[in-house]
Amino acid sequence: MxxxxxxxxxxxxxxxxxxxxxxxxxxxxxxxxxxxxxxxxxxxxxxxxxxxxxxxxxxxxxxxxxxxxxxxxxxxxxxxxxxxxxxxxxxxxxxxxxxxxxxxxxxxxxxxxxxxxxxxxxxxxxxxxxxxxxxxxxxxxxxxxxxxxxxxxxxxxxxxxxxxxxxxxxxxxxxxxxxxxxxxxxxxxxxxxxxxxxxxxxxxxxxxxxxxxxxxxxxLMTDRPNQYRIRSSDNRRLAAALMAGASVRGVRLHGDRHLELEADDFGGFARIVPRVAREHDIRILELTPTDESLESIFGYLVSR
CATH class of the missing domain: 3.40.50.300 (P-loop containing nucleotide triphosphate hydrolases)
Structure with a gap:
């Protein structure tokens, strides 16, 4: 090597x-x-x-x-x-x-x-x-x-x-x-x-x-919120519960289809989602980062 x-x-x-x-x-x-x-x-x-x-x-x-x-x-x-x-x-x-x-x-x-x-x-x-x-x-x-x-x-x-x-x-x-x-x-x-x-x-x-x-x-981009797309068995109730958490900056609801979420603390968010879903008996069907493509990362680094 x-x-x-x-x-x-x-x-x-x-x-x-x-x-x-x-x-x-x-x-x-x-x-x-x-x-x-x-x-x-x-x-x-x-x-x-x-x-x-x-x-x-x-x-x-x-x-x-x-x-x-x-x-x-x-x-x-x-x-x-x-x-x-x-x-x-x-x-x-x-x-x-x-x-x-x-x-x-x-x-x-x-x-x-x-x-x-x-x-x-x-x-x-x-x-x-x-x-x-x-x-x-x-x-x-x-x-x-x-x-x-x-x-x-x-x-x-x-x-x-x-x-x-x-x-x-x-x-x-x-x-x-x-x-x-x-x-x-x-x-x-x-x-x-x-x-x-x-x-x-x-x-x-x-x-x-x-x-x-x-x-x-x-x-490494700690000054930029992490963005996610989430689908669950009850998007509205999940959005309300997650907004109560300190790591979540904002949530946008797209009806019954999915919700978009911004979180400041990746580690804190990773811990809060399963706990909230379990406490409110909500099934998580999809949780996808939406800003981890190279295009998103590259655009951010160039514009800094």
């Missing part, structure tokens, strides 16, 4: 601060790097890949600095967001080039295997200039995988892919994660992060805004 760590990392270009005092640690499994365009996600990934040196702070892989150490580079595969690849090469030639740069003894077999992983064997001898955007993403992925890295860094890897290609890529990443590899990918598509990533790191305006799974991140 490989662990990437950034300690108080900043990166600036002249007077422009791209990343400001970021500390995070990512290990085995899939980590989603979430943030709006221009937040600093690509800069963070470039520092993790060793392509950029921090202006301040340290970046390490298993304790080794991520700059100018070829032994570290051999453990990392990078899929950059940039479209710029050698268009005049075929897919096979591009992937083989990376295999040769890594001095892989069985470079030919490794090239074939990487192309097979991304389902490009049939197009392996076509020039990349003829490829669609989704196919370019796949050939970049094959190039990143050819040396069998323990760490995969992917910058917006699903751009330009159709639904079938997206599913295949997600399955590939999930398979690699089960092998104990460390995978970090950035995306502006919240559903992709939510469905794939066990860990989420949120970057907003170059700063590390939050860390954890989406539920843990939501729990």
């Amino acid at each position: 490989s662990t990437l760590r950034l300690d108080s990392v900043s990166r600036w270009y002249g007077n422009v601060v791209a990343v400001n005092d970021v500390t995070m640690e990512v290990g085995q499994g899939i980590t989603g790097l979430l943030g709006p365009n221009g937040a600093g996600k690509s800069t963070v990934l470039s520092i993790m890949a060793g392509l950029l040196s921090p202006s301040a702070g340290t970046a390490t892989l298993d304790g080794h600095p991520l700059r100018q150490d070829t032994s570290v580079y051999r453990q990392i595969g990078l899929v950059p967001v940039q479209e710029s690849v050698y268009d005049f090469l075929t897919a096979r030639q591009l992937v083989r080039l990376n295999a040769d740069l890594h001095k892989i003894p069985s470079a030919g077999a490794a090239t074939d295997h990487a192309l097979q992983l991304v389902d490009l064997v049939g197009a392996a001898d076509r020039k990349i200039s003829t490829f669609s955007k989704g196919m370019r993403q796949r050939v970049k992925m094959a190039s990143a995988l050819v040396h069998d890295p323990q760490v995969l860094l992917l910058d917006e890897p699903f751009n330009g892919m159709d639904p079938i290609q997206r599913h295949a890529m997600a399955t590939l990443l999930a398979d690699y994660a089960t092998q104990g590899r460390t995978i970090v990918f950035s995306s502006h598509i919240l559903e992709e992060v939510e469905s794939l990533a066990g860990q989420i790191e949120v970057i907003v305006s170059g700063r590390h805004a939050a860390s954890g799974d989406r539920t843990a991140i939501r729990r």
Whole structure:
């Protein structure tokens, strides 16, 4: 298992601060790097890949600095967001080039295997200039995988892919994660992060805004009430009983269908609901958080 760590990392270009005092640690499994365009996600990934040196702070892989150490580079595969690849090469030639740069003894077999992983064997001898955007993403992925890295860094890897290609890529990443590899990918598509990533790191305006799974991140927002949708055998009586509790801020009744509720104290609310239902002989049919989607969390963090 490989662990990437950034300690108080900043990166600036002249007077422009791209990343400001970021500390995070990512290990085995899939980590989603979430943030709006221009937040600093690509800069963070470039520092993790060793392509950029921090202006301040340290970046390490298993304790080794991520700059100018070829032994570290051999453990990392990078899929950059940039479209710029050698268009005049075929897919096979591009992937083989990376295999040769890594001095892989069985470079030919490794090239074939990487192309097979991304389902490009049939197009392996076509020039990349003829490829669609989704196919370019796949050939970049094959190039990143050819040396069998323990760490995969992917910058917006699903751009330009159709639904079938997206599913295949997600399955590939999930398979690699089960092998104990460390995978970090950035995306502006919240559903992709939510469905794939066990860990989420949120970057907003170059700063590390939050860390954890989406539920843990939501729990950190102590200044924002938790919102729930509840269905029960008696919504009106339940609403009246819950409003008597100190942790409930407000309730909106939607007839016999359901009620919407805001609670300040998640722990207190979690304890009061079963007690109130039991005391008033009310059956809880549904209790669903309505603000724990990544879209809700992301919108809150960006607007703070």
